[in-house]
Amino acid sequence: MKRFSSPAIDCRLVVWFESARRKLLEAGLADRGDKPLGYWALPSDRHLPLALVDRKIREVIAAEFDELHATPGVGPKKLAALITLLNRAALPQAEPVAPVAPIAAAERLNGRSGVCEAVWEQWRASVRAHGLGHETMGRFAASLQDLPRSMWRDPLDVYVNLTLAEIRGLKSHGEKRVAAVVDIFGHVYQIASQLDARPHLRVRIVPKLVEQVESWGERRLSQAGPLESDEIRSAFIAPLLDQVANDAGQGVARIAESRLPPQTFSVQRIARQTCQNRGRVYELLADVETILEVRWPEGRTMARRLADRIAGQAPDSSAHQLIESAAQLFYPDRDQRRGVLAMTNGQSTCS
Helix, strand or coil: CCCCCCHHHHHHHHHHHHHHHHHHHHHCCHHHHHCEHHHHCCCCCCCCCCCCCCCEHHHHHHCCHHHHHCCCCCCHHHHHHHHHHHHHHCCCCCCCCCCCCCCCHHHCCCCCCCCCHHHHHHHHHHHHHCCCCCCEHHHHCCCHHHCCHHHCCCEHHHCCCCCHHHHHCCCCCCHHHHHHHHHHHHHHHHHHHHHHCCCCCCCCCCCHHHHHHHHHHHHHHCCCCCCCHHHHHHHHHHHHHHHHHHHHCHHHHHHHHCCCCCCCCCHHHHHHHHCCEHHHHHHHHHHHHHHHHHHCCCHHHHHHHHHHHHHHHCCCCHHHHHHHHHHHHHCCCHHHHHHHHHHCCCCECCC
16 A cells, blocks of 8 residues: 555544544535535645546545545645545535636636636626626626627627536637636626625726716716817727727727728728728628627717717707717617628739
């Protein structure tokens, strides 16, 4: 039988193992007993006993210490890590496993998603508890450039009842896509967990730039003063162009801005200047609409209310022309946009 070189280390590990076993039995295994040991592993854990992490908790604590001790490749450090996982599993299930924050893409560990199943389960439970499952993935992404386009409109409910292992088993869900899902759920959890201590409060989660525009719009619509072009440009248009730049890049934001007064460049001129075909320019303009629909779907109503307000005061003014152009840029008529795209022949206009 394999033994440690130091009987003192051996004895301490036996005592620690028996203590962890007792905690689990006293707490009651319930459904946690059927979860694998690795369910409680965290990204910061070192020396994990890989030969044992797939064993169920009830199987591990039913084994004799000498049996675990004799497992090939499992030394004192790995047994100490095993005991750490057992102690973690013994925590009350309502208690957080660990204060795990979302991990930036550059800090991913070995291409994995950076959280264990136990933490992921807490994050999913928080989304359900706060009724956020209907919100879209794109609503919470730091930048839509970090999220596959096919996921922009997916509600959190798509993933809220799946384990990480089940998500990895979905078609086209490699580690990059799984990491994006985990990041978003982690950020939502960070926000929602702060509300748990303040149950009398309710928070509506929207992009910061959008919140600024929305607050300005509601305030100005309740005031009697006229809306001028400069204010519309700085308080309504500029923040939304910043959001487009954040989610699609400065190039797309510049194309969008060139469609507004006073320049109002034609699609053909933009295509010629950017050496792209007209079909591609229309696609980029359609991206602007998609971004705003994902980030601020309520903005369509706000843009229309502002346009109607100015039309009632000064229908022939430059301010009315500007807000109508902005409304058509950010929230165009969908049937008209589809018709334009269908008629575009896609020939290059680059000289």
